[in-house]
Amino acid sequence: MNIRLSKTKYLNGLQCKKLLWYIYNEPDAIPEPDATTQAIFDQGHLVGEYAKKLFPNGVEVDHSETFEAGLRQTRDLISKRVSIFEAALTYKRCYARADILEPVADDNWDLIEVKSSTDLKDVNYHDIGFQYYLYTGAGLKIDKCYLMCIDNSYVRKGDIEPCKLLKKIDVTDEIKTSYSTMVENNVAEMVKAINSKTFPQIDIGAHCNEPYDCPLIDKCWSFLPERNVFFLYRNNKLPMTLIQEGVFELDKIPEKYEISAKNQIQVDCEKTGKPYIDSQKIKEFLDTIQYPAYYMDFETFASAIPMFDNSSPYKQIPFQFSVHVVKEKGTKPEHFSFLADGTDDPRPEFMAKLKNVMGTKGSVIAFKASFEMYILNKCAEVLPEYQQWVDSIDERIIDLLQPFSDFAYYHPQQDGSCSLKKVLPALTGKSYDDMEIGDGGTASAEYCRVTFTEDNKDKKKVRKLLEEYCGLDTMGMVDIVEQLYSFK
Numbered sequence: 001m002n003i004r005l006s007k008t009k010y011l012n013g014l015q016c017k018k019l020l021w022y023i024y025n026e027p028d029a030i031p032e033p034d035a036t037t038q039a040i041f042d043q044g045h046l047v048g049e050y051a052k053k054l055f056p057n058g059v060e061v062d063h064s065e066t067f068e069a070g071l072r073q074t075r076d077l078i079s080k081r082v083s084i085f086e087a088a089l090t091y092k093r094c095y096a097r098a099d100i101l102e103p104v105a106d107d108n109w110d111l112i113e114v115k116s117s118t119d120l121k122d123v124n125y126h127d128i129g130f131q132y133y134l135y136t137g138a139g140l141k142i143d144k145c146y147l148m149c150i151d152n153s154y155v156r157k158g159d160i161e162p163c164k165l166l167k168k169i170d171v172t173d174e175i176k177t178s179y180s181t182m183v184e185n186n187v188a189e190m191v192k193a194i195n196s197k198t199f200p201q202i203d204i205g206a207h208c209n210e211p212y213d214c215p216l217i218d219k220c221w222s223f224l225p226e227r228n229v230f231f232l233y234r235n236n237k238l239p240m241t242l243i244q245e246g247v248f249e250l251d252k253i254p255e256k257y258e259i260s261a262k263n264q265i266q267v268d269c270e271k272t273g274k275p276y277i278d279s280q281k282i283k284e285f286l287d288t289i290q291y292p293a294y295y296m297d298f299e300t301f302a303s304a305i306p307m308f309d310n311s312s313p314y315k316q317i318p319f320q321f322s323v324h325v326v327k328e329k330g331t332k333p334e335h336f337s338f339l340a341d342g343t344d345d346p347r348p349e350f351m352a353k354l355k356n357v358m359g360t361k362g363s364v365i366a367f368k369a370s371f372e373m374y375i376l377n378k379c380a381e382v383l384p385e386y387q388q389w390v391d392s393i394d395e396r397i398i399d400l401l402q403p404f405s406d407f408a409y410y411h412p413q414q415d416g417s418c419s420l421k422k423v424l425p426a427l428t429g430k431s432y433d434d435m436e437i438g439d440g441g442t443a444s445a446e447y448c449r450v451t452f453t454e455d456n457k458d459k460k461k462v463r464k465l466l467e468e469y470c471g472l473d474t475m476g477m478v479d480i481v482e483q484l485y486s487f488k
């Protein structure tokens with residue numbers, strides 16, 4: 001096979017040679033990127049556009065024609081000593097496009113890799129190391145190597161300022177002394193793996209999600225039984241050991257393995273098929289609830305490029321809340337909700353409307369309440385007139401996650417998770433399964449699509465689905481507490 005290894009495929013090969021084999025030999029087995037992955041790609045593209053603004057005289061190589069035409073144009077621009085975007089070069093079996101090549105003194109070039117992340121990861125070193133190997137092999141003199149990524153301390157004031165949004169990290173030493181020197185051998189091993197008749201025998205492991213979620217997880221992990229040892233709560237190491245020893249099922253873990261008290265509860269529940277209930281702990285939790293009780297849930301979105309003044313990269317912006325108010329224990333809840341509309345910053349209206357419905361006394365109940373308090377405090381930083389009120393909410397807040405993360409209650413159907421999405425169906429039979437919007441990531445993506453893009457013909461329907469989804473979160477919490485009372 002005539003193999004040309006791009007930097008993306010080189011990184012795929014570093015993650016797993018089995019994945020690389022499939023990419024070349026059975027590409028149809030690789031599923032298309034899902035909406036979340038595609039959204040990450042789109043963010044990366046947008047960040048790249050801002051990076052280019054830092055090089056106003058830069059020229060972008062046109063890759064719309066043939067592969068060779070891109071290479072020719074790159075060589076032409078190199079001879080002209082201009083800043084180049086997407087410069088394409090080949091060397092031996094390798095091919096890459098540099099995000100930015102910047103001409104510097106003595107016929108040298110600086111190599112700049114742009115990422116939408118906020119910090120430097122090992123995979124970035126490998127990425128730049130591959131490019132350094134290739135470009136120097138192709139005859140360029142590279143002086144400095146940089147990762148250009150998002151500075152999450154940036155606070156938007158007016159138009160985006162690319163020089164503040166982006167920061168440059170010098171990785172020259174690591175690249176020259178280490179990461180570029182391993183490329184030749186790595187490429188040789190990858191080519192050998194690609195050319196083998198069958199895929200390399202590689203066990204599943206932590207590498208399946210590191211540095212990226214592998215698109216073949218469903219395929220490679222399909223041998224596991226439905227109820228397997230990866231359900232062990234907050235236990236990353238033992239499942240791999242068990243798999244290597246041929247122990248796959250949660251209820252078949254040999255006693256010689258020491259497991260935590262919570263994991264033991266899981267295993268016991270798995271064997272009996274019945275839930276574990278610590279009535280005393282549940283009572284202690286329920287006794288902290290004071291009525292009227294306000295069940296509260298937020299939906300948020302975040303973007304690499306801050307969309308509003310006084311917001312920062314990847315900082316969560318709340319756009320929706322649902323509140324169910326139970327005036328007295330056992331009475332019918334009253335529902336209040338807010339879903340922002342329009343393209344303005346939703347935070348002022350969100351805070352005003354929320355404050356209106358939250359009353360001044362009684363418990364405020366959220367599931368993983370630290371998130372809701374974080375959002376409120378972040379909003380109060382921008383809208384300080386709310387800080388005192390946020391502090392008062394903090395004094396009233398109760399985390400409904402607590403009895404589940406403490407394993408005061410555990411049901412085998414939770415599958416080792418204490419998330420609301422798992423607890424609610426296990427405890428009440430209500431489920432998110434049939435909902436078109438049934439998780440926070442989809443809610444955020446769909447809200448942004450119909451609010452900030454022109455792909456919004458179904459806006460009315462999406463907003464209705466969002467209302468249903470967020471409403472189920474808080475009504476679900478009401479139902480969970482009702483169930484817990486029955487165990488008291």
Ligand code: SF4
Pocket residue numbers: 015016017018019202203204205207208209214215216217220221
């Ligand atoms: S799922 Fe894991 S073992 Fe399978 S190809 Fe991906 S990284 Fe390799």
